[in-house]
Amino acid sequence: MGDIIELKDKTLIDMLLEEQKQIDTPVGRFADEAEEKAGDLPYQGLIPLSAPKPGEQFAFEVNLDKCSGCKGCVTACHSLNGLDENETWRDVGLLVGGTESHPFQQTVTTACHHCVDPACLNGCPVNAYEKDPISGIVLHLDDQCIGCQYCVLKCPYDVPKYSSKRGIVRKCDMCHSRLSVGEAPACVQACPHEAIKITTVSQEERQEASKDKASFLPGSPEPDYTVPTTRYISDKNLPSNFEAADKHVLRPQHTHWPLVGLLALSQIGIGGFVVAATSSFHNLVSQFWGLAISWAIMHAGLTCSVLHLGQPLKAWRIFLGFRKSWLSREAIALTGVSGLASASLGLSAYGLWFNEPIIDTSLFLKPTLITTALFGLIGVLTSVYIYVDTQRLFWKLSSTASKFYGSVAVGGLAIGTFAQSLQGGGKLTAVLLIAASAIKLAVELKARSQNATTLALSKGPLKPLWKARLGLAIASGILLPILFFFLPSLLLSALLLIAVTSSEVAERVFYFKAVDSPKMPGSITI
Secondary structure: OHHHHHHHHOOHHHHHHHHHOOOOOHHHHHHHHHHHOOOOOHHHHHOOOOOOOOOEEEEEEEEOOOOOOOOHHHHHHHHHOOOOOOOOOOEEEEEEEEOOOOEEEEEEEEOOOOOOOOHHHHHOOOOOEEEOOOOOOEEEOHHHOOOOOHHHHHOOOOOOEEEOOOOEEEOOOOOHHHHOOOOOOHHHHHOOOOOEEEEEEEHHHHHHHHOOOOOOOOOOOOOOOOOOOOEEEOOOOOOOOOEEOOOOOOOOOOOOHHHHHHHHHHHHHHHHHHHHHHOOOOOHHHHHHHHHHHHHHHHHHHHHHHHOOOOHHHHHHHHOOOOOOHHHHHHHHHHHHHHHHHHHHHHHHHHHHOOOOOOOOHHHHHHHHHHHHHHHHHHHHHHHHHHHOOOOHHHOHHHHHHHHHHHHHHHHHHHHHHHHHOOOOOHHHHHHHHHHHHHHHHHHHHHHHHOHHHHHHHHOOOHHHHHHHHHHHHHHHHHHHHHHHHOOOHHHHHHHHHHHHHHHHHHHHHHHHOOOOOOOOOOOOO
């Protein structure tokens, strides 16, 4: 009778709440386990309990057998780090392989590999990266970054992500602030299968392991460039033909218009000074206009470079990394070229405008022009190594140097043809322009055929761009110079200069969009 009276005193809500307290749920079991361990967190077995010893560092370890591709790690990383809507520091990709009768696929989670020899750190012109001396974690210093995005090109794993909202690059830092207080990184804590953990690895052992190209992860860039520390483990006999599911997806890369303008225009302008330094002008008017056009084109290119920065007001910092960054060295070299070019133009203008000059500028102009030309060629060399240093096949040394110095040659000869047409000449430079254009185009055709990705892109999504480049190259490098040779005129030489400039811009657009872009394995769809 007492039990009946007690039930009558309880409402339906009371009874439901009492029933829920007795239900054995995963959340309830997790809470009970946490209480039983008196404060010990269940994920503490997934992180090191002590700091690395000298020569060691923290690293991710991914158990492929446990990864289900649920993307819980991606979501947790995005939420806990407060990333932008389309910004990700951790991705989940797919590897496929096996045979038709026994196909095999494997999901894989990837983030920054906190490399022993990080390419992002080595290439940064403003020292916005540092490798923590204790943990070995590669950290990005947001307040130091100018948004040049060179680290994006340098990293073969597509790790640094540019935030247009902030004008800087950001990346995974292994949640180092959480690790320092004994908490697991967001991805480790969120993985329902405990597929991700933080371990301590020997840097020397990772360097030795990176010499074996099969020691990292199938379908990913070769590890010997940066020595990634992430370890991917599996108890399964993985297929030898494993490859990224998106390996054959054609992805045109970013155009980088400011860099297109910088490279094409600065090299054409430098070419004008090289031609001026090696030519003889019969009157000061022709010489002045040749230098003035070269100066204007070159400085238009230098102005474009600032437009590429997410933080242009911090551009002065670009000189800080000159000890290791080719981008810093390029900035120093081209700044010197700018000063020398301005001096050359000033001397030419002084000699032209003053009938009775106080100083005989002819004594100084030629040496200044030669110095400008030499420094300009050195500046082009630094530009070459900026892209060669990214280790991309389409940007290898032989083809990149030929293209960049080819732009110097054809651009300079086009400016020289225009300047000398003012004094009734220009036929010789027009003939030389035909030869230089033919050699440069042959180099481009060879570089295109040697890279499978570039060749496929030029026959697919970039076919219109490639055809435009070929058409402009033939028109500006062969047809117009031949026409000028037989019918020389100032108007035709001006048209020739415009055509050559347009052709070089088109070539440089193709140079960026058709490059092979290494990355970690991705999904089937894009």
